Amino acid sequence: MTTKPAVPAASADPTGAAQPATPARVFEMRFTSTPRGARLARRLTALRLDAWGIPYDTDAHDTLVLIVGELTANAVLHGHVPGRDFHLRVHVTADGRTVRVEVTDTRAERLPRRPAAVPGTGGAEEGGRGLLLVSRLATRWDWHPRVDGPGKTIWAEYARGW
Template sequence: MNSETAAPGPVPRPTNPTGHFTMRFSSTPRGARLARRLAGQRLDAWGIPYDCDTHHALTLIVAELAANAVRHGLVPGRDFRLALACDAVTVRVEVTDTRTEAVPVVATPTDLRDTGRGLLLVEHLADRWDWHPRRDGPGKTVWAEYVLPPAAGRPAAAPSCRSSTAAPGPR
């Protein structure tokens, strides 16, 4: 993104106040990567630009949930599904896989393992998250909701979007 298209300040409200995106992906690392990239494009199209903290947080949530679906929810020959829903206040991310086992417990920050911290990131970045059994077949859906920062003119509750050439503000 160039500096002419990104204005510093609070993240703008999505230009399309409601949006839905759903797609199935192969349960492979390549499928998880594609899910993250397409989610990023969709968020940008909805008015949440690439070069802002909100976009980065949401794409990281998608990346972690998709990676978990590939690593822990894999049933050979079955895909996972990514669904995004956006309104003027909240973005909801849902990742559905076909494995019926419950979502593992979130790792603690003091856990010394090299893996298993993806849900800890999701818990930190999302305002709410949980999981439920899949409604349309075997498996489960892990979801996370991210409340968008206030519109311009009101105090921001989250870091603002910045152009790629702007100096980072205080955090």
């Protein structure tokens, strides 16, 4: 019979400093810059959020998965460079009340524009609403140039009292 090991309240590292009892809640991974990669990123994020205590079928979970879906789709559609992946990082802040989503691509010349209003809805347009959705769902969002090479990181934070 296998039992689940007890989690100590705090453990010490070799220097004697106490380590927090709560494990870091960070998920990061590289995905192929394809629609399949974006779908996989969204699904793995959904699983991770549920494991972190943000359960399926809650407003927080659905909103965060939608934000991840929009940002990863944008990385594939607008940030794609052949042969290069996009990077996803999702983490819960130290206070446990804010989830930050970061998507990094390698295309530096295509920068995101702040959405002003809903694009025309004449039926011919199928896109252009991703960042509008993110701007409405996220507590705040922005972008910055990639630090370790060409490209950019688009991030969004979602803060609610769940």
